[in-house]
Amino acid sequence: MTRVILFRKPVVSKENPVDSYEKAFKEAGHWVCSIALLEHELLLTEADVLALLNSFESQTPAPTPETFLVDSETSVYQPFSSWILTSANAVSSLEKAVAQLFSRLKNTAKLHRDNYENNSTKSSSIKHKSDIDYAWFVDRLTRFLELQVFIVGPATCKKFTEKFSALYKLYCHTPPQFSTTSADNADMLVVLILDYAKQTNSNSFLHLCSNISLKTIPNALNSNHTSLQSKIAYKTIKRNDSDLLRQLETLNVHCKSSITDSIALRQFDHDTKLLTVEQSIRPIWACFFSPSGVDTIKQFTPNLKWWTQDTVNLAAIGKTTADQLLLHYSNHMVVAEHPTPEALLKAIQPECDDMQN
Known part of the structure; x- marks a missing residue:
């Protein structure tokens, strides 16, 4: 199960009680967490x-x-x-x-x-x-x-x-x-x-x-x-910095469990006749929806235990947000072709499938 963090406030209404982005990723079998970075x-x-x-x-x-x-x-x-x-x-x-x-x-x-x-x-x-x-x-x-x-x-x-x-x-x-x-x-x-x-x-x-x-x-x-x-x-x-940091730190638990959910790469050594097992960590996907969201989160990531170049992949809803991410991070990144839940899922899904193969 791939873990996906949506750095946005869920949008719900009487007609649509479930946020459209959360719904798309959950239906695809992913674990999803929305974190609001901004209020309006x-x-x-x-x-x-x-x-x-x-x-x-x-x-x-x-x-x-x-x-x-x-x-x-x-x-x-x-x-x-x-x-x-x-x-x-x-x-x-x-x-x-x-x-x-x-x-x-x-x-x-x-x-x-x-x-x-x-x-x-x-x-x-x-x-x-x-x-x-x-x-x-x-x-x-x-x-x-x-x-x-x-x-x-x-x-x-x-x-x-x-x-x-x-x-x-x-x-x-x-x-x-x-x-x-x-x-x-x-x-x-x-x-x-x-x-x-x-x-x-x-x-x-x-x-x-x-x-x-x-x-x-x-x-x-x-x-x-x-x-x-x-x-x-x-x-x-x-948002209040201490409140946001507290919510971000709670993700440590989910990051650690990503190792449990990781893929075991089994290799048979014909010389030693031994089967070796190598754990491959399944990266967490951090999805950004605005340049201001990137500016908000960048001050916290150096102090987050679960945020490293190996454990976190980045996804941007569009080119402007992607450009802002490139100013601050060198993590692997994908960009949605259109600003929709379906396009964002499409950008991430192939790489999630590769981890399962």
Whole structure:
């Protein structure tokens, strides 16, 4: 049994109670342990979303209700015509703020409609201001979600469309006609963004990002004279060092047992007529999912008894993460062709099979 450590926080939901990466490796017969290296604080607020809906360029802009005129300098966006998502956490941050607005505006509109219907002196045909506010919000949000959006990773793209489709259905609205373009990594996505900008004469993009996002996309767009404004949608926070070290040290037990699970290489010496047995340690696979994850773990590995060049193989979810690993480690490494559970398993599995043969 091969031991696989996933340096990421398991992602579960009511619909998917088992993390997709853990599920893939367990079904393949591997022992799996997920270790979260980072925490994320979602930062987008209702005011941020309303400012965003006031700012994007539209062919047929709708008048903004006075309620939604945002004048806070911290929430003002420059006009943009397309936008960029580079993380599932950015999707979560946006979805959370939008869901709060949906709930509040829908409930307010319903409350005022009920009051009108119960008041005999008012005509039930009169629309209360809250109805106008809610209608504007849904219309403007739909227009925004139907803008061209560029996304890093098929999983993030899937989460984006599924989350917002579900939200619209929850409030009895037809989901938007999403226009998404995705790529496996930022380097590949930049090519698609610049090609789109050239073909459509678009030169204004919005990037919902992290406080420690890489500069791959901003630098590339800036070099090509394309305007990009970045909005920090979530904050990445490192875990407490002592807590993380304690969890890493518990893996000593599993590393030692890997010798028990190792392959016995039996060789018959024809001269001595003796059968010799050599134990071959089955390496542990340490899987990384972001450059920041590599930076977090590198400070601990020199003090981990189970982490050596012989006992640990490395796996990276993509090229950017692999490049960061190469800066700090010389362990054997594989790179997934795509940022998916299936691709990561495919990168590791052949070498696991070789150990069994």
